[in-house]
Amino acid sequence: MDILITGILLGGTYALIAMGLNLQYGVARIMNLANGEILVAGGYFAFIAYTATQLSPILTIFLVAPIAFALNWLIYRIMLQPLVNRAKTRGQLETDSILATFGLSFIGVGLMLSFFGGDYFSYSFMAVSVELLGNTYGANRVLSFVMAVLICGALYLWLNRSRPGLSIRAIATAPTSARLVGIDVKHLSALAFALGGAVTAVGGALISTYLTLDASTGVVFTLKALIIVIMGGVGDVRGTIVAALLLGILETVVASLLDPGLTLAAAYVMFLGILLFRPQGLFGKKPT
Amino acid sequence: MSLTGTDLRNLCLAILAFGVCALLPFGDNGYWLGLGVTIAMFTTLATSWALFSGPTHYISLATAAFFGVGTYVTGLGIETFPFWALVGLAGIFGAVLAALVGLATLRLSGVYFVIFTLGLAELVRQVITWVQNNTGQKGLYVLTDLDEAGIYWWLLGLAALVFLTGWLIGRSRLGFALRIIGDDETVAAHSGINTARAKVLLFMVPGAVAAMTGAILAPRYVYIEPSLAFAPILSFQVVIMALLGGASRLWGPLVGVIPFTFLLEAVSSNFPNQTTLVIGMAFLVIVYLLPSGFAGLVDKVMHQVKKRETF
Numbered sequence A: 001m002d003i004l005i006t007g008i009l010l011g012g013t014y015a016l017i018a019m020g021l022n023l024q025y026g027v028a029r030i031m032n033l034a035n036g037e038i039l040v041a042g043g044y045f046a047f048i049a050y051t052a053t054q055l056s057p058i059l060t061i062f063l064v065a066p067i068a069f070a071l072n073w074l075i076y077r078i079m080l081q082p083l084v085n086r087a088k089t090r091g092q093l094e095t096d097s098i099l100a101t102f103g104l105s106f107i108g109v110g111l112m113l114s115f116f117g118g119d120y121f122s123y124s125f126m127a128v129s130v131e132l133l134g135n136t137y138g139a140n141r142v143l144s145f146v147m148a149v150l151i152c153g154a155l156y157l158w159l160n161r162s163r164p165g166l167s168i169r170a171i172a173t174a175p176t177s178a179r180l181v182g183i184d185v186k187h188l189s190a191l192a193f194a195l196g197g198a199v200t201a202v203g204g205a206l207i208s209t210y211l212t213l214d215a216s217t218g219v220v221f222t223l224k225a226l227i228i229v230i231m232g233g234v235g236d237v238r239g240t241i242v243a244a245l246l247l248g249i250l251e252t253v254v255a256s257l258l259d260p261g262l263t264l265a266a267a268y269v270m271f272l273g274i275l276l277f278r279p280q281g282l283f284g285k286k287p288t
Numbered sequence B: 001m002s003l004t005g006t007d008l009r010n011l012c013l014a015i016l017a018f019g020v021c022a023l024l025p026f027g028d029n030g031y032w033l034g035l036g037v038t039i040a041m042f043t044t045l046a047t048s049w050a051l052f053s054g055p056t057h058y059i060s061l062a063t064a065a066f067f068g069v070g071t072y073v074t075g076l077g078i079e080t081f082p083f084w085a086l087v088g089l090a091g092i093f094g095a096v097l098a099a100l101v102g103l104a105t106l107r108l109s110g111v112y113f114v115i116f117t118l119g120l121a122e123l124v125r126q127v128i129t130w131v132q133n134n135t136g137q138k139g140l141y142v143l144t145d146l147d148e149a150g151i152y153w154w155l156l157g158l159a160a161l162v163f164l165t166g167w168l169i170g171r172s173r174l175g176f177a178l179r180i181i182g183d184d185e186t187v188a189a190h191s192g193i194n195t196a197r198a199k200v201l202l203f204m205v206p207g208a209v210a211a212m213t214g215a216i217l218a219p220r221y222v223y224i225e226p227s228l229a230f231a232p233i234l235s236f237q238v239v240i241m242a243l244l245g246g247a248s249r250l251w252g253p254l255v256g257v258i259p260f261t262f263l264l265e266a267v268s269s270n271f272p273n274q275t276t277l278v279i280g281m282a283f284l285v286i287v288y289l290l291p292s293g294f295a296g297l298v299d300k301v302m303h304q305v306k307k308r309e310t311f
Helices: A002-027 A037-053 A057-086 A090-116 A139-161 A162-174 A175-180 A185-207 A218-232 A237-257 A260-277 B005-022 B031-056 B063-077 B081-104 B110-135 B150-171 B172-183 B185-190 B195-221 B231-243 B252-268 B272-287 B293-310
Strands: A131-132 A135-138
Touching: A002 A037, A002 A135, A002 A139, A002 A185, A002 A218, A002 A237, A037 A057, A037 A090, A037 A175, A037 A185, A037 A218, A057 A090, A057 A139, A057 A185, A090 A218, A090 B110, A090 B231, A090 B272, A135 A139, A139 A162, A139 A185, A139 A237, A162 A175, A162 A185, A175 A185, A218 A237, A237 A260, A260 B081, A260 B110, B005 B150, B005 B195, B031 B063, B031 B150, B031 B172, B031 B195, B031 B231, B031 B252, B063 B081, B063 B195, B063 B231, B081 B110, B081 B195, B110 B231, B150 B172, B150 B195, B150 B252, B172 B185, B172 B195, B185 B195, B231 B252, B231 B272, B231 B293, B252 B272, B252 B293
Parallel strands: none
Antiparallel strands: A131 A135
């Protein structure tokens, strides 16, 4: 039982991170492999804010979000928009954006290494335990989960109830048709990319309250987010959340029953199953 | 098989070039030979990588996984089998692993393939580490009488084999099918090409070659452990070198390997912490400045010269 709850708590934060990537890939059509570095940067920010000024990570996210938003908006406008413009086919854009974001990812790691060094960083924030259903859990984990649920919920409502949300969903479904009904695809793609980056950075700030990170762990989170997005179905919020919870539970089960060193291997086996049996995602429809 | 005059000339030049390269260990046994081994290794890896990724445009990051499997084949079997058998065995393991990965992912779009191969090395590494932890074994010692010059000659031979394979594939029906797939996969499928089969078959080439390279280089490491054998950075270096040189030509990757090896060598000895930054920059250079590599640039210039001549 406590394995299940720990898994769900972990899955909540995963959902937030994967949601960020899904916005970037589903709407802006950029498979952003530098996603994990944005996450680690968000974590560093929270770490520095907490150790220097005792600023609570819950408040830090209100600083992290706009900064990450602006940074990702600039990245999209300056570096990725030219690739979108020059790509003749979807496949070419995929190859180009994968290579470009790999470049950004390595540069991100390199910059963080030279500024902060290669050490692990962690801080103790709310390291007290709370009791849930007879077992005790770290308060920081529970709080991160609650924040992730709130942010995911807000995003879900915004995407499904607001005018820009509707436009963004339209782009995710049919980018060429969206243009024909007067949606500013360029502007909204940049917006979705920036928003995705902000969500991921907030996820990083939250995850840093209970996990130990270092400058080069980003790629692990990128991989997990990618697996979740593909499992849940590209552009599918509901699928992303279910897939993230499943991954969180699976990882916790493997880590506590088998070996903590095998978590990524377990995630991969799950990914392989999806590729073989449901490549369109958990709730995706079969392509015609 | 009919060879034209140009083919024969190129073949003779290639044999001559390999002959000259094979003389290196007689000239120097220290720094330059070490660099020669590195260059031969990356030439083999990048050229075989480009054989698959050049025509299909799939970006494979599985090199480190295959390489690691190869080093482990040597590490585990060095006590019982002769070295040449291990290299062959590694090739078979690499090809089988590549076929499995290909069957799972190559029917789908390129993104799935990239993501899967990106984590493949990590997957194999975690499994091996786990097995080692459970059996109480830590690492493997590879003790042979093979010296640096021997490793160099082995690699050079493998490189020659890769170039020969690439040249033969280019002339075969498979090579023709792959060029069509690269241009337009829908057209290829409609003209009766089994695209998934062609891609899986071709992907087995870099898989086998990378595993054999790993098997050959294992004696150089002496002590093998998972984090060393499956270092993911290797996959990225190979991608950069092949793309910098240009994956569309057989000789393209070679043009990328040599300058980039020197650059990385210089950077890692002077600013050891900045190698990731250099690799990141290299990716951006490829995407924004040299989208089809040096080879593409040369082709473009030649094309313009020819155009001017006709006027």
